[in-house]
Amino acid sequence: MRIAIVDANNFYVSCERLFQPSLEGRPVVVLSNNDGCAVARSAEAKAMGIQMGQPYFQWRHLANKHRITVLSSNYALYADLSNRLMGVLGQFSPVQEVYSIDESFLDLTGMTVDSLLLGATIRERVRRWVGLPVCVGMGPTKTLAKLCNHFAKKRPDMAGVCDWDSLSTEAQANLLAETPAGEVWGIGRRIEDRLMARGACSVADFLSMNPTHIQQQFGVTLARTQAELRGTPCLSIEEVSPPKQQIMCSRSFGQQVTDLTALREAITLHTCRAAEKLRKEGQGAGMVQVTIRTNPFQTQEPQYGRSAHVAMRYPTADTRKLLEAALQGLQEVYREGFRYAKAGILLTDLGTRGAVTTDLFDHHSADTEKTDRLMSTLDAVNRRYGKSTIAPGTAGLKAPREWAMRRGNTSPSYTTRWADLPVVSANLQQGIVGNNQSTGTPGTKNRRSS
DNA sequence: TCTGGGGTCCTAGGACCC
DNA sequence: TCTGGGGTCCTAGGACCC
Numbered sequence A: 001m002r003i004a005i006v007d008a009n010n011f012y013v014s015c016e017r018l019f020q021p022s023l024e025g026r027p028v029v030v031l032s033n034n035d036g037c038a039v040a041r042s043a044e045a046k047a048m049g050i051q052m053g054q055p056y057f058q059w060r061h062l063a064n065k066h067r068i069t070v071l072s073s074n075y076a077l078y079a080d081l082s083n084r085l086m087g088v089l090g091q092f093s094p095v096q097e098v099y100s101i102d103e104s105f106l107d108l109t110g111m112t113v114d115s116l117l118l119g120a121t122i123r124e125r126v127r128r129w130v131g132l133p134v135c136v137g138m139g140p141t142k143t144l145a146k147l148c149n150h151f152a153k154k155r156p157d158m159a160g161v162c163d164w165d166s167l168s169t170e171a172q173a174n175l176l177a178e179t180p181a182g183e184v185w186g187i188g189r190r191i192e193d194r195l196m197a198r199g200a201c202s203v204a205d206f207l208s209m210n211p212t213h214i215q216q217q218f219g220v221t222l223a224r225t226q227a228e229l230r231g232t233p234c235l236s237i238e239e240v241s242p243p244k245q246q247i248m249c250s251r252s253f254g255q256q257v258t259d260l261t262a263l264r265e266a267i268t269l270h271t272c273r274a275a276e277k278l279r280k281e282g283q284g285a286g287m288v289q290v291t292i293r294t295n296p297f298q299t300q301e302p303q304y305g306r307s308a309h310v311a312m313r314y315p316t317a318d319t320r321k322l323l324e325a326a327l328q329g330l331q332e333v334y335r336e337g338f339r340y341a342k343a344g345i346l347l348t349d350l351g352t353r354g355a356v357t358t359d360l361f362d363h364h365s366a367d368t369e370k371t372d373r374l375m376s377t378l379d380a381v382n383r384r385y386g387k388s389t390i391a392p393g394t395a396g397l398k399a400p401r402e403w404a405m406r407r408g409n410t411s412p413s414y415t416t417r418w419a420d421l422p423v424v425s426a427n428l429q430q431g432i433v434g435n436n437q438s439t440g441t442p443g444t445k446n447r448r449s450s
Numbered sequence B, C: 001t002c003t004g005g006g007g008t009c010c011t012a013g014g015a016c017c018c
Helices: A012-018 A043-047 A055-066 A075-093 A115-131 A141-155 A170-180 A189-197 A203-208 A212-218 A221-230 A260-281 A319-333 A371-387 A424-432
Strands: A003-008 A030-031 A038-041 A070-071 A098-102 A103-107 A134-138 A161-163 A247-257 A282-292 A305-316 A340-348
Touching: A003 A075, A003 A115, A012 A030, A012 A038, A030 A043, A038 A043, A070 A134, A070 A203, A075 A098, A075 A103, A075 A115, A103 A371, A115 A134, A115 A161, A115 A319, A134 A141, A141 A161, A141 A282, A161 A424, A203 A221, A203 A371, A212 A221, A247 A260, A247 A282, A260 A319, A260 A371, A282 A319, A305 A319
Parallel strands: A030 A070, A134 A161
Antiparallel strands: A003 A103, A003 A134, A030 A038, A098 A103, A247 A340, A282 A305, A282 A340
């Protein structure tokens, strides 16, 4: 096998820089929802000591002092650029696995091209056609390819491309000895600590451990990781993503809420979004789980958190039925007197809606063709005129909601909203769309060649 | 004052079966 | 003076990923 993994550098930051070139060479950080934590950092911001996942309030002083550009996350922009990136990468192999929003595995098995040349070509083409910087790692297994991708990012002399098989035996050994085991794909904080307690600090140390002991003490997953590092493939490329097993929609509130009405609004909106995803997947849910909780970081406040499971009679994708179940679950878990920080719903027991044995005496439970048509129409309207144009009454009418997400500094949706297109002049923009705040004009996503 | 939102897989232990 | 052996299914919790 020969596998490549292509991974964008500081993906969210690079997306922002693409439309704001003045940010090039300057420290930039993109925040998580609610402007909570750092989720993407430019090289300059990393050098200032800002950690991945670190809460904003802990490094706000640094941001002020060093004039760091701090942006709220703009998922419409990132998702669109991700699609373009994946499209270009797909041209380099018939077998592609889109692994995450900014990463893709490519199967290069049997190709005769020179690895380093191919890697350089991929980088050049993505840079030119999409505008994003990427690094390429290659190897005989996914885990080795990932490790090489790490090397390609860390070592300037590699020029963004690293192929395991092109390295000399000596170079391989040196890299393995220099690299901490925690950098390996599949070794997280906990396992790294346990490995260190056994004296294994580097990847080389980890490789020298007895596979049988690894399996016994750490489980089969880590044993596979070790085998992959030794060049034995255990993980294959998954071209078609297997059907989802669960769909989750949850959000922290911009500010904490106490009353049931606000929670009902949030749960309603989350259920609608989850049901939409469910229909996109072509599935139905057999179980709805509702969760609410207070803020665990506010240790001096009374804490409360609970989930309720509500079973559906049949796997369904009908927003109304799922919502009824969700609100019933919320009623069960809600207690007065707490300041809630987060609410969410989880759809599980997913199955194909067609493959249902209907109840002889209950003709109204399973999704009917009429239901499907209604839901399709609902989705079409909300796609056309913007999210929640049609929403259940329990979503509330008051906008903006006081618990809405905090987003201090979001960039425009440059590629998915006509009004935000960077090429349109200000006058023209006024003439065409006025101050219309509605989202995506239909089809914009597919007209990216223009 | 301020701490994200998704997912997956594996394992251990309990309930239950014959 | 004493209570088998073998199996499945389910769930909660822990680990990982981005």
